[in-house]
Amino acid sequence: MESDTTVRRIKLHTIQNDIFKDSNYAHNRHDKNGYGDIEKKSEVNSYLLREGVAALLVVAFILVLWGLVHLSLQQLVLGRSTGEFNALRARKHLESITSVGPRPVGSVENEVMTVGYLLAEIEHIREESMAGPHAITVDVQRPTGSFSIDFLGGFTSYYDKVTNIAVKLEPKNGAQHLMLANCHFDSVANSPGASDDAVSCAVMLEVLHSLANLSTPLLHGVVFLFNGAEENVLQASHGFITQHPWAKKVRAFINLEAAGVGGKEVVFQTGPENPWLVQAYVHAAKHPFASVVGQEVFQSGVIPSDTDFRIYRDFGNIPGIDLAFIENGYIYHTKYDTADRILTDSIQRAGGRYIRELVYAVGVALLSWLVTLLSVLIVALLVTLLGRSMFWYNHFYASICLYGAASTGKMILIHTLAKNLYYGNVQRLELGELFFDVSLVLWCCALVYLTQQGLCSAYVPMLMVAFPLTTKLLLSREFKQRGASVKYSILYLVGLALPYVHFMFLIWVVFEIFTPILGRSGTEIPPDVVLASLITLGTFLLSSYFMHFIYLARSTKWILTVLGTVFVVVFILVSCGVFFPYSSNSYSPRPKRVFLQHTTRTFHGLDGQVAYKDSGLWINSFDYTAMRHITPHIPEINDTIRKHCQEDLPFCGFPWFLPVKFLVKKNWYLPAEEVSPKFPMEFKLLSKYKTEWGTIRMSFEAKGPSHMSLYLFPHSGATLTSWSFGDGIPQFDLSGEYFIFYSHGLEAPAWNFWLEIQPSSTGSEEGMISMAISSHYFFGEDKLTPQLEVMLQRFPLWAFPSSWLDFSGIDFTKIFLINHIPTLSNGS
Numbered sequence: 001m002e003s004d005t006t007v008r009r010i011k012l013h014t015i016q017n018d019i020f021k022d023s024n025y026a027h028n029r030h031d032k033n034g035y036g037d038i039e040k041k042s043e044v045n046s047y048l049l050r051e052g053v054a055a056l057l058v059v060a061f062i063l064v065l066w067g068l069v070h071l072s073l074q075q076l077v078l079g080r081s082t083g084e085f086n087a088l089r090a091r092k093h094l095e096s097i098t099s100v101g102p103r104p105v106g107s108v109e110n111e112v113m114t115v116g117y118l119l120a121e122i123e124h125i126r127e128e129s130m131a132g133p134h135a136i137t138v139d140v141q142r143p144t145g146s147f148s149i150d151f152l153g154g155f156t157s158y159y160d161k162v163t164n165i166a167v168k169l170e171p172k173n174g175a176q177h178l179m180l181a182n183c184h185f186d187s188v189a190n191s192p193g194a195s196d197d198a199v200s201c202a203v204m205l206e207v208l209h210s211l212a213n214l215s216t217p218l219l220h221g222v223v224f225l226f227n228g229a230e231e232n233v234l235q236a237s238h239g240f241i242t243q244h245p246w247a248k249k250v251r252a253f254i255n256l257e258a259a260g261v262g263g264k265e266v267v268f269q270t271g272p273e274n275p276w277l278v279q280a281y282v283h284a285a286k287h288p289f290a291s292v293v294g295q296e297v298f299q300s301g302v303i304p305s306d307t308d309f310r311i312y313r314d315f316g317n318i319p320g321i322d323l324a325f326i327e328n329g330y331i332y333h334t335k336y337d338t339a340d341r342i343l344t345d346s347i348q349r350a351g352g353r354y355i356r357e358l359v360y361a362v363g364v365a366l367l368s369w370l371v372t373l374l375s376v377l378i379v380a381l382l383v384t385l386l387g388r389s390m391f392w393y394n395h396f397y398a399s400i401c402l403y404g405a406a407s408t409g410k411m412i413l414i415h416t417l418a419k420n421l422y423y424g425n426v427q428r429l430e431l432g433e434l435f436f437d438v439s440l441v442l443w444c445c446a447l448v449y450l451t452q453q454g455l456c457s458a459y460v461p462m463l464m465v466a467f468p469l470t471t472k473l474l475l476s477r478e479f480k481q482r483g484a485s486v487k488y489s490i491l492y493l494v495g496l497a498l499p500y501v502h503f504m505f506l507i508w509v510v511f512e513i514f515t516p517i518l519g520r521s522g523t524e525i526p527p528d529v530v531l532a533s534l535i536t537l538g539t540f541l542l543s544s545y546f547m548h549f550i551y552l553a554r555s556t557k558w559i560l561t562v563l564g565t566v567f568v569v570v571f572i573l574v575s576c577g578v579f580f581p582y583s584s585n586s587y588s589p590r591p592k593r594v595f596l597q598h599t600t601r602t603f604h605g606l607d608g609q610v611a612y613k614d615s616g617l618w619i620n621s622f623d624y625t626a627m628r629h630i631t632p633h634i635p636e637i638n639d640t641i642r643k644h645c646q647e648d649l650p651f652c653g654f655p656w657f658l659p660v661k662f663l664v665k666k667n668w669y670l671p672a673e674e675v676s677p678k679f680p681m682e683f684k685l686l687s688k689y690k691t692e693w694g695t696i697r698m699s700f701e702a703k704g705p706s707h708m709s710l711y712l713f714p715h716s717g718a719t720l721t722s723w724s725f726g727d728g729i730p731q732f733d734l735s736g737e738y739f740i741f742y743s744h745g746l747e748a749p750a751w752n753f754w755l756e757i758q759p760s761s762t763g764s765e766e767g768m769i770s771m772a773i774s775s776h777y778f779f780g781e782d783k784l785t786p787q788l789e790v791m792l793q794r795f796p797l798w799a800f801p802s803s804w805l806d807f808s809g810i811d812f813t814k815i816f817l818i819n820h821i822p823t824l825s826n827g828s
Contacts, residue, residue: 053486054553055562058546061493061500086206093121093202097185098192105229106706107779110186111163111746115140118165118185118226121205129212136212137168139246142745143239146724147315148731151233155659155733156725159235160744160751163228168246169211170221178221178246180253180320181207182237182308184230189778190802191334193231200256201226223250230308232707232743233658237308241316253320257307334800336589361438364422365547368414373536376407380532383574389528389624391579393519394590396511398579402570403532407539409563415550416560423551429483431551439544440469460506463499468545471495484552496545507538520593520622522663527624581625584797591800592629593622598788599655599774599806600675615675617791618643618654618806619668626666633796636670643669648770650711650737655774655806657709659739675805677782679705681775691756695721696768699754702742704775705782708751711772712738717760718768724753777805 096117103110119138126136146158168178183200187193204224211222223246227236241247309322380403383389392399415435423431443464450458471492478488514534518527550556573579583590597618605611619637621627631638644667645652651661681704688698702708714720720730725740732738742751757768777783782805784792795801 051553051555051558054489054549055559057486057489057493058549061496062504062542086209089209090202090206093205094194094199097198097201098194102189102191102779103185103187103193104189104707104778105162105186105232105235105743106745109779110228114185115163115165115228118201118205122165122167122208125205125209125212128209132213132215133171133217134169134212134214135172136208137170139166139168139244140164141166141240141244143236143243144748145239145242146726147238147242148726148729149233149310150731151310154731155739155741156723156731157233157235157238158725158740158742158751158753159229159232159239160742161748162232162236162239162743162745164236164240164244165226165228166240166244166246167208167224167226168221169208169218169224171217175218175221176249177251178223178249180223180225180250180312180318182225182227182253182255182312184227184236184308186228186231186236188231188802189804190800197230197257203256220251221249227308228745229743233741234308234311235743237311238315241312241318247316250316250318253312253316253318255307255309255312255320255322257309257322334589334591334593336591336800357434358437358441361434362441364415364418365435365438365442368411368418369540371414372407372410372539373533375410376403376532376536377529379403379406379571380526380528383528383571384526384624386575387628388574388577388579389526390519390581391574392528392531393515393581393623394583395579396515398570398574399531399535401566402574403535404539405563405567405570407536408543409560409567411539411543412550412556412563413560415547416556419551428551429479432484432548435547435551436468436472436545439547440465442544460503463502464544467499468496484549489549492548500542503541507542510534510538518623519590521624522660523621523624523626523666524663525624582629582798589798591798592625594630594795594799594801595620595622596788596791596801596803597655597776597806598672598675598785598803601653601655603653613674614671616672617670617788619670620664621666622664627668630795630799634791634794637668641668641670643667650713650770650772651739653772655709655776656711656739657707657776658741659733659737662733662735672787673785675785677705677775677777677805679782681705681708681773683773686752695756695758697754697756699752702751702753702773704751705777706744706748707776707778708742709774709776710740710742711774712740712755713770713772714738714757715760715768715770719758720755720769721758722756724755774806 097114100109100113103114105111119140122136122138126138129136141164142161143164144160146156148154148156170178181204183204184197185201187196187198192198204226208224211218225237225240227240229236229239241250307322309320312318312320383391383402392402419428419431443461447458447461447465450461472495474495475488475491478485478491482488511534515531518525518530521527521530553559581590582592598615599618600613600615602613603611619627621630627637627639645661645665651659652667654661654667681702683700683702683704686699686701688696691697702710712720714736720732720738722728723730730738740753744751755769759768784803785805788803788805792801792803
């Protein structure tokens with residue numbers, strides 16, 4: 001027995017008698033498109049939309065909602081200061097912190113100047129609030145430790161005397177439970193780090209000031225942790241949560257971070273579990289701004305970044321909230337990340353036949369997606385092969401015009417062909433209803449799948465089911481009486497407005513995050529393919545309920561003509577190189593990131609003597625265009641000096657600062673003079689012996705600058721079984737090598753560590769393991785050499801060359817039991 005359900009409301013080939021019974025319309029199956037003659041076709045057309053009206057309504061709808069998204073993002077002003085939080089005072093903190101310049105771990109700027117400023121301000125707050133109900137305790141922690149992490153393919157991190165400033169605010173009679181607020185005041189080399197993360201520390205200072213001066217005591221205590229080693233892959237937070245005595249009382253945390261510069265801060269991670277934290281945030285924040293979709297995308301690992309949230313969650317097992325600025329990620333970790341770019345307002349805010357027909361229609365929709373995606377990817381590959389990759393980096397909307405026009409036009413073309421050829425004998429109004437149901441079914445499938453997976457982002461398809469379905473049911477009478485009238489179309493779009501404006505906000509978040517990331521995602525991933533895929537996916541999702549209009553429109557030829565013209569014009573402009581990827585515009589910089597390291601490499605042979613030694617400028621591009629745009633400005637940097645990976649050497653024989661060789665496989669090595677740092681690294685073997693269980697245990701000592709990297713490459717048959725790092729279990733990277741990152745603060749002792757290796761059962765003379773160690777000079781008088789300084793000055797203004805000195809050595813004595821291991825020194 002047939003029933004009129006919420007999913008199936010029409011019955012193909014029969015509903016028209018009800019819709020048109022007052023007009024004495026008789027359905028004729030044998031005439032083309034279901035119409036008997038010109039007069040009847042004209043009568044039916046009165047129930048269909050004109051092409052221009054349909055296009056105008058959809059475009060106006062998208063533009064209005066996009067405007068609402070951007071309008072909401074600009075609503076940063078929270079009103080005049082009430083005295084609770086003074087953004088102007090926080091800005092002074094921000095300017096003072098960033099005025100010292102870049103603050104890498106181990107530098108005087110980080111360990112002395114910034115620490116001194118923070119301690120002075122905290123002491124000022126403590127003295128000012130002494131008469132109040134709160135007590136302030138300050139502890140400067142300089143922890144030492146190590147841990148393994150599966151970030152960037154997996155490596156081990158060792159830190160020595162990095163700096164934490166922990167400030168405990170509690171009632172004068174003490175507190176049993178503590179809340180942790182975390183920021184980091186260190187920065188990457190060559191960047192003043194205003195957004196990442198000086199602004200958060202400025203905010204925390206002002207919050208401390210506000211809370212300390214409350215007249216009513218807090219119920220629980222708050223620990224404000226100003227950590228000084230986050231950019232060294234989350235070291236200081238590990239030192240606090242695993243070693244500081246206050247950590248045992250911490251019950252929850254808030255981490256203040258940045259993946260961009262300014263704008264609204266967004267909650268992009270919460271948990272684990274403990275939904276009360278989110279509820280507390282919603283009640284406390286004047287304008288809560290969060291997305292569970294962001295959390296699930298971030299934690300999926302597709303974004304090559306991480307925050308201290310991970311450390312507190314994994315090593316402290318405490319729930320928390322991760323907030324970050326995400327706008328304008330193009331200048332994140334560059335010289336442009338300055339205090340003046342952060343708005344004061346940003347600181348202030350913080351059945352039967354029908355079922356068969358439905359299945360066929362779903363197949364048509366999915367086929368249109370597949371063909372559209374393949375077509376757009378072909379365009380992206382053509383752009384890449386033409387050498388015009390990343391044209392959109394400085395002209396984002398050009399990518400929308402190219403890939404968006406291609407995907408939209410292709411989808412409309414496929415559905416138009418389906419309408420005229422496959423569905424030639426079916427009434428257009430029936431098709432409009434059918435393809436509305438197709439969209440409904442697809443969103444229902446997404447809702448069921450995400451719910452079964454336990455993903456909180458299931459609320460998105462829920463919105464995309466509930467609102468359109470309710471709207472369509474409310475408009476069913478209007479549709480039956482007048483068809484696709486202008487009134488019906490406007491009301492239909494109004495009903496879609498709420499879920500669509502939220503959905504467009506999510507799309508904005510995705511592009512705001514991923515577009516800048518594609519400019520620093522390495523030389524191996526074609527960014528145009530990724531961006532084109534994202535734009536096409538966005539087109540699929542946004543167009544879902546607009547398929548309804550494709551089948552209700554009288555024609556699509558003018559829409560296709562406009563889209564085709566836009567695509568062709570933009571493709572020609574892109575092919576001609578009109579859209580240059582980079583810009584040095586001070587208001588909206590789009591820098592190309594280039595890494596230059598002046599290095600001297602020393603290689604040892606089996607006899608322990610130096611086999612060979614070379615020096616050069618090791619140059620990497622952190623985006624896909626490599627040196628294509630640099631070579632015209634610096635002819636020496638060309639493909640003739642390309643250096644390929646030496647697979648038999650640890651990490652290709654290059655002094656990697658982090659284990660990212662899988663992202664950056666294109667290297668340029670320009671011969672240069674030998675580097676002679678005033679404070680060279682020293683590395684030596686302290687002891688070597690065979691254990692009672694048959695392994696070889698070796699102890700080493702290294703002395704050098706604040707940043708060093710150790711690389712281990714076990715040979716075939718040999719196994720690295722244990723070491724002194726982390727939990728004692730070696731963790732290798734994606735290619736089976738081992739990377740240990742080391743940093744220290746001021747006045748740290750020598751770095752001592754040991755390894756245990758299980759030799760090959762064959763006792764091969766080829767040895768057990770190759771080792772390499774490099775020292776990185778990010779600041780101070782050893783940072784630059786005259787040759788490196790001259791090279792930096794030759795780069796165009798739109799490039800951001802980040803540079804430092806490396807002094808490295810590879811030990812190819814291929815350590816094994818019967819060989820004597822010589823003492824190695826001076827970076828060998």
